[in-house]
Amino acid sequence: MKAGVVTFHNAHNFGASLQTWALQRVLKNNKIEASVIHYHPSIIDDLYNPLKGKEGFAKSIAKFKLRRKNPRSLERYNNYTGFIHKQFDLLGDFTTYEELEAANLNLDAYIVGSDQVWNSEHIGGFDPAFFLDFVKDKEAVKISYAASIGKDYVLPIYHDKIRNSLKSFTSISVREKSAKKAIGNLTDKSVDVVLDPTLLLPREDYDAIKTMPNIREKYIFVYMMEHNPDVIAFANRVSTATGLPIIQRRPNKLFKNEIGSCYTSAPGDFLGLIEKAEYVITNSFHGTVFSIIYETPFVSMLHSNTGSRTIDLLKALNLESHLLYKKEEFKDFSQFAIENPEKLRKRILELRQSSLVFLMDALGENARNTKVACPTNITKMECYGCFACKEICPTKAITMAADAEGFKYPVVDEEKCIDCGACSKACIRKSNQLLEFKEEYPKVYSVMNKSEEVRLKSSSGAIFPELARYVIEEKKGYVVGVKYDKDMRVVSSIAHNMEDVKAFYGSKYVKSDFDGIFPRIKQLLIDKETVLYSGLPCECAALRSYLRKEYENLVICEILCHASPSPKVYEQYIDYLNNKYKSKVVKLTFRNKNSGWLIHKATMVIEFANGKVLNVNARKNNYFRAFLNDYISRPSCSICAYTYRNRVGDVTLGDFWGIKDIDPSMFDDKGVSLLLVNNERGSKIWEAVKENFTYKNSNMTAAFKKNHSKPSRYKLERMELFSKLDKKPIDDLLYSYNDLRK
Template structure:
């Protein structure tokens, strides 16, 4: 794919150059042929070109005069011009919009952003180039981290902007404060993503960074506009520390100043920031690179565009680095990045989301498209819970797999637009339990029967809950088993012998077609039912039933994510072929060598009688699952994490119990149990005598279990882009970092 970026690449300032360089680099890192559309109108160029309006001999004479009168201005101009020509893969050369429109560029995708490309003050009102009006129909049009520099768009341009945004395939902005204004005109979702410079780790900048030559320690003051507050504060810090100042403006401004980097190229700024003892800045990108290099800094806001710095620091929980006036400064702790590990983790999360937005946009929004059902949600939002399908009064909805193998609702011509599916949609109505005062109750539990525990994934709560419902309540249990072809399917058990296939984790999204109506029928007949499923499936059941049933126990599994049935199916078919016999059973977490993830084994049994055992953690399929490469898209937006529970009880592994309470650890499995309401407590009271258990708390319960959705990773899109194009075993192995 060939993609072109249009932005303020020709602006001779540190931020404009590096955000362009970073976006081009990110695209290339993701196997995109990236170009910078060389659109440089006079309104941008004339701000920086000391030879503007001069041609031929007049330009040469002007250059000689400038070399004598103001050599630093000429040197700065040449340094930036050299950087632009060397570092950007430029396409075309256009100084006005009509030239660009007439060029008929032949690229597959066009990206506008980042920088303040939608700030009317910077582009002379409305410039259709920065709204991609020159792009031919049918091409992908994306705004990536476009900025308006404030929280509004001038009303005089609303109609033109609204019309331009209609043809965009994806829209994102850099600042949260811009979302409302852009969304109102676009009439569609607008995402907030990172500035391109934050999409790269500092190591990527090594190819352009230069190290400053001075040996002494210094304070770096990066001041975009002349601000007496910044000058006074920097002088105060210099006096307090005894450190001299290096700054970016052409004239001397500070009492203890040892140099100006006015003529420095973009790579020079990186080195100056990285090696500074302190950075004082009112520049957005001065702030960004202080964060990237983890250099102690404070940000004093720019008078016109400070909101973007405020939004950035808020998103990274670095608000304490903001200094609204010099009087607010109390001590040097305000400069320090106090929790660098936490900061790196937060940047990584935002980076993964932003990269996912960009790569998905370039792939024509596979996950951002809406489901073909009146629920009016995107594929990214759809859990595939089937509530909409099962509740449809005219049977107009079927579940259809997409190219990744996940089921999505599709409505046909029988649809009467009654709204039942929308009302049932668990993305809109999640059915989260509202905890009463004494709940949740948290336990670590271990089944007293070791043989039963070894046959289950964790501490074996589910077998006892099933026994209680079947033998004491004469009820039925709904769980997941393998069919004769090793597909994971939902089924109903009426005996404990029928329950056995439900035991053990099955790391694939199961097929529970038609199960909700069967459960409703059993409940209506007065049968007690224990339903075990993923949280989204439990929410789907509650939504479908519409009312509470006293004879229903809902047990949700503490879920990591929901893997693709298509990937699983291809993996099973590969095993069948490789070993010349059908797989008849697959234990993902056999405990014969231990319960911990480093010890558990995957045991694969075949019809021939053959059995193979491998380390689960190092298995190619399992590794792709734990790395979130094969998960359903909605798992990255899951609403059922941490204390957002939908089951009467919640069961999972009590990861971390070895350190939290060694007395409850023997490497044979320990369960985390959340009792979420009185019905869950009634179920627990009916089985707790079969367990050795201790009360715990939410904090310890989620010390090792994830508290929020796993991020949507660019590697996931690469995985599914390669699926069906190469053998599944090669694809899975290439994604296993433990084998590399």
């Protein structure tokens, strides 16, 4: 893919140069052929060019005078232009928008950002170049990455122009949380908040351009973008208290104990000065950023016009204590110190991952904005693949088709579609079917089946077998669950006897195929048969939505979900096992409890047609590890609506993770279930079977101490893994993402 970046790359300040370099580097690190579109209008150029307006002989005379009267100005200009032309892959040379508009750049993707590219004060009001209006190819990807408006509002005079420009963007992100609302008011697209590009790279990447200062003594680095007497006074105070001299960025001496200036330095020198400093005092956003990257003790005193971006950053990193609003508020040097570097690195990594996911997703399939081919009018990221739209369609115009990742999405046959709107009404992204709890619900229990034999055959505390037995034997009803078919695919099925129910026991860590199951359930209900439906929360919600009414003879048993792995990845893994062991897999137990119930003890047991049985540590298995780390999950799992108190089942079942510490009396390492009784119907079936269990009352806080209380995070590794699917043998691919492989 070829991508071009439009930004303030030609501005002669360290932040502008380094954010450009960082974004270009990130794109190249991810195999994107990246260029910086060399758009440098006079409104920016003239701020930094000491020879502006001079041509030919007049330029030579002006340069001669500068060498005599202000050589540092010329040196600074030459150092920056040298860095720009050496470090950026420049594309074209455009000084006016008309030149840029006339060019045929023929790129696959265009990115505007970062820096204050949408700040009307910086771009002369409204410059269509920074809103990518010059891009004529309707198939090209148009992205804003970490665009900044410099404040928390957009001047009303520019609203209509910006609103019109943003219509053609495929993805939009801003750098500051304070800008999200202002930009969000001008578009119907989602607006993400992402990191400045400089924070997308580890410090090691900057070694490619960093130069270390030839300074033997220790020093304080004062990086003051906006002249501020308070910064000067505070820096002098710190210098006096520590006895350390000061290095600063301005051409004239400002401090009592000053030993140097980086006025003429190139961006690489700035990095070295930050890293080597004992303390950094700054009112610059990027001065703050690189102090954080190099973990140099620092204090930020805010820029009067653009301080919000620094506040947003420090709040996001839990570093607000480094803000100094007034010099009088400084108490001691602990305010400079980065107290917990390890915690800071972890937080940066989390934000970096989500920002990289946004960028790579925007450049790729763009699930956030790619609509499903169905009148539900939702995106692929939103679609649960729940089959409700397909099953409810009166003309059978909708089919479910697998994409390149193996997940199924609805596709409508336009000739059969009658625009009745049934699919849209059934869509659980629009009508999530969540229960409204009465005061006494949910009731929370830790539960163990009294039969150890039954419990050992189940993944947790074995509640489901008793619910199924009650429905089949007492109610003469039917049970719906998932099983392996003859080819080891995971499919939904209906059982009418306990022997068939046994196939439903145990967790199957893959998204099941339940095509056609809802109409069969509906017919059983119409025929007055009792049905116990067991499924993932989104599937339970889909069944409720499809049925469109309550049935007293239906009990919905919702299974707490970690995430739904790709059927394609699973099937490729089964094929790998078939080929490696030269026999067909006939049974797979993901969590055999003979060695213990806890994840680190569980054994994955694989049985083959030739009688061979393979026992492996489940936690370390390549497939199981990818599942646990959310690397093979459906995209919608990252924005799932069915977590914590958002329940759709009459009862909710899951492992009671953390029970060992919460209530040791309920732990024997053979499995404990978490049970939520969510309504009166759930209470009735629990009352009918509870004598078969050892159980104790619990609460939601304890229940979700170790269980998911929010959706699984959408991870960069997930995107990388799926981009390599079909290109690499599946076990080798999964192994390369196994964080326990060593």
